[in-house]
Amino acid sequence: MGRVFMVDLEGKIYICKHCKTHLSTDQDIMSKTFQCSHGRAYLFNDVVNISIGVKENRMMISGLYTVVDIFCVGCGSNVGWKYEFAHDNRQKYKEGKSVLELYKISGPHDSNDLVSDGDDA
Incomplete structure (x- = not known):
């Protein structure tokens, strides 16, 4: 197994709650109306620093x-899932997109844990 190179993001970012690895930015959010078994989740156009699990229906x-679970490359925590294939044509827009579960990440949605690399002027 080779060395893992991580992408550092800029702006308002979402990070793994366990190890603070960068995962995505607020600009990549496609929808804030998703639900998971433990509460709210966001649909992201692009997520970085992840590994994927086995495809399953x-x-x-x-x-x-058809989805794959996605895991933080920093600590291995499951942070959500990625849509590989939508069986309903009306849901095709989700293919290739990822869902991050809010209870597993920190970011701008947290009023007490705003994550930004710049000045908050």
Whole structure:
């Protein structure tokens, strides 16, 4: 196994709650209306510093999908899932997008834990 190179993001970022690895930015949010088994989740256009699990079919609120769980490369924590294939044509926009579960990440959605690399003027 080779060395893991991590991407450092700029701006308002979302990080792994356990190890603070950068995962995505507020500019990559596509939707804030997703739900997971433990509460709210956001749909992101792009997520970095992750590894993926095994493809599996999963029945969700909006239908059947082929998904992979996604894991933080910093600590190995499961942080959400990625849509590989939507079986319903109306849900195709989700393919290739990732869902991060809010209870597993920190970021601008946390009023007490704003994550930014710049000045908050």
